[in-house]
Amino acid sequence: MTPLNAAFAAQAAHCSALGSPFMARLMTILSEKLAPETSPMMAKLYAWPGDVGPAGASIPLRLAGGLHALVLRGIAPELEAVYPPHEVADSTLWAAVFAALQGHDTWLTDWMKSAPQTNEIRRAAVVRAAGQWAAARFGLPLHLLELGASAGLNLHWDAYGLEAQNVRFGPLGAPVELAPDWRGALPPNAEPIVMARRGVDLAPPNLHAADDRLRLLAYLWPDQPERLTRTRAAMALPPAHVDAGDAADWIEAQLDLPAPAATRLIFHTIAWQYFPAPVQHRARIAIEAAGEKATAADPLIWFAMEADGSEAPGACLTLRCWPGNETYAAGRACFHGRWVDWALPSPT
Template sequence: MTLQEAFEEQAGHCIALGSPFMGQLMGVLARDWPADTALGRKFAAFTGDIGPSGASLPLRIAGGLHALVLKRKAPALMAVYPPHKASDQALSEAVRDAITTHEAFLLDWTDSAPQTNEVRRSAALIAGARVAAQHFNLPIRLSELGASGGLNLMWDHFVLEIEGHRFGSNMSTILLSPDWTGKLPPAINPQVEKRRGVDLNPLDPTRPDHLLRLMSYIWADQPERLTLTRTAASVMTAQVQRGDAIDWLARTLPQSPEGCLHLIQHTVAWQYFPKAAQARGKALIEAAGKRATRNRPLAWLSMEQDGSGLKGAALTLRLWPGDITLPLARVDFHGRWIDWTYTG
């Protein structure tokens, strides 16, 4: 995939996910990418999958540009970002100016993969965890791979609402109400005893600079997502450690105690792991599953692209003992809708 193709593909995804501005920005970058700049040369040197299913170079630069807007560091860019509307030419000129003026900032910013921490994905996690708890009604030890700021480790503090039915804490002010098709999730209420996560670049939402990174990867013409992220950050108490997710998993899996369900989760994070790391992680989890017992069970809940060509991500749950694989749903990447197919 060429860089132009990556921008064009990302433009299509952004429009499909309800962001016409991001579709416009990606289209402008596809046509007018400044290949003669330091950032242009850096992106040209990337190898492997640079598109939305891999390193996501288009979203890296989009996040950096949005950060400049949120920091109020690029007045010309602010003038063409939402809530303002601008022509392609005006947007292109402002982007080119920002890339040259803030070269050092953007070169550093784009070293790391996107860290969206989309809170609406917790709707799928709430439902999936209820299926796991239905099979093993034990306190949950929750582990998240690629946790970013850890906001989705807090799903038991949120409420999932489906056609008037509410699942979760009655005290929560964070309401998730995706368009839902299919049966309701199980009524059982999971109890999270302990939560922890890992990320190569963990973010602390209580720190302004870290919250900026989370907010920067939310698309500028979707203010409701920005508000939801700020609200979720206010209840964040989970611990997210810095480290390689698979090395951390190798240390964490043997620590699962008796009398608890160890639930491993990740949402649109697995694709950023190198292929060798994916294979090692899968082998580690499956080996731990073979050692699982009814009083020390293991669950693996993933919301990831599956290459099927179907819309959205696949929400899948694997359970041990027994190595049961349960396809649960198709989920919009931003959690706007859930097509729940599980009937158990």
Template sequence: MSLNVAFRSQAETCTRMGSPFMGQLLSILAAHWPEDTALGQKFASFEGDIGPSGHSLPLRIAGGLHALVPSNAAPELAALYPPHQVSDDLLTKGVLDALSTHEDFLLEWTDSAPQTNEVRRSAALIAGAHVALQYFDLPIHLSELGASGGLNMMWDHYALEIEGGRFGSNVPAVLFTPDWDGAPPPNARPVIADRAGVDLNPLDPSRGDHLLRMTAYLWPDQPERLNMTRAAASVATTRPVQGDAIEWLGPRLASAPQGHLHLIQHTVAWQYFPAEAQARGRALIEAAGAQATPNRPLAWLSMETDGDTTGKVGAALTLRLWPGDITLELGRADFHGRWINWTYGS
């Protein structure tokens, strides 16, 4: 995939997911990318997949440009960003000026892959946990793989509200109201006894520079995502550790306590693990599942792309439970949690 194609493909995706500004910005970058600069040469040096399943170069530079706005480092650029609406010509000039003026910052920023912590995915986690508790009603020992800043480990501080009622905290820091299609999830009262997560590059939302990195990858014309992220950050009390997810998972599985449901969760993370790591992780979890008992059960809740391009682009919601090795296809969800097609119990 060429850089031009990557920019245009990402522009189409962002527009389809409700961000016309990102579509405009990335289309401008596709048409006017400065190839003869240090930034242009750096991007040209990347090998392999440069799209969203790989290095994700379009989102790296879009996030870097966005980071200049709330930090007031580029007031001229900020004047062109939402809530303002400007012509392609004005935005093109502002973006090219920013790429030149702030090249050193953008060179450093784009060293790392995009990293958000889409908290609206917790709507699916809340619903999935309610199903797990229908089978094993025990306090939860929670483990998250690819936890980023840990915001989705805090789903017991949030609530999901759909036509069938409210599920979650009575005083939620964040309230999710996705377009819900299907029966409501089962009633349950989740209690998270302890929680831990791991990430190759964990972020600490209590640090301003880390929170900036998380919010810079939120799309500028979607302020509701920014507000939810900041609200979730205010109650984030557990920091993920740095490490390889599968290496971390082994001891975590071995030390799961009696009298608790060990719930492993991940959202749009597993799909980025190398195939070998996925195989090792699956073997670890299945081996632990084979040793599970009713007083020490195991649940594996995932929200990952299913490659379905026939309908809405989204992720499959899957829950595996042990003992019994029960696999439940719960439904599908939008990558940003805007909608959930819930099939469990329907």
């Protein structure tokens, strides 16, 4: 099996674990059927340098996103007829995909130039919980700083409702309701007040541009329509400000500004792992240096939801808090936010 075919097989396992039978099936079929001669684009993909798998260029997700984009644009009826909610045999699905690969080769080749780009709105559940913890701990408004913010949809976490163990947090009539399978402790019942929000991304999507909106939606999986509905609702909010730039350069500049009379909440969700090691190092140094200068009048919190290489399911949740440089293991969460195992004790 070639590295590219193996990458599709690996992605199939990830999709199955994240509750998408259709994507698991599609990735499996592609792992078995694709070859360099499938289409001119596929010949280029088989020559792609470096890691083509989920930890590298994510070629399987790029291709899946491109195929889904064709469906969402309504320009590939052969795919629309076999994508969810339709149920067809594997041979029928492959025949339609093969036809799309050949018939839309130029369009897909252009699509594949950009890395996957999406906001998983359900990750906002743990950020909201961290924000409620910050509000309870310090009683100050929040100044939000997100690294790897994509289009900034999760910078609006305070506008979303959260239901955990039949307890609801957040504004009434929220445009987005989050209801993960919540295990462990509940977050403190303290409603945060956000005074400012800003993020950074290497290539933030422009929510006013139809092509960028399509790219965000296309990377959501076709048999999970509730994710499409949730993301469209989040897109309807006024866009948060997301700067284009390097995460380390940006956080250094943000933390060099005068500290606000607020809790600065720096956060990132499934983004840190994609930063090059030098960027991670510089960002960590900048955050820790700012933390050492934090006071009770302008505290600093660093909250992360990231893969940690553990055999335990999901992503690791960590929270560091200054002044005092306290570190908390906050639990774990599904990479797509379907469940949360919250372990952060309420502040005393």
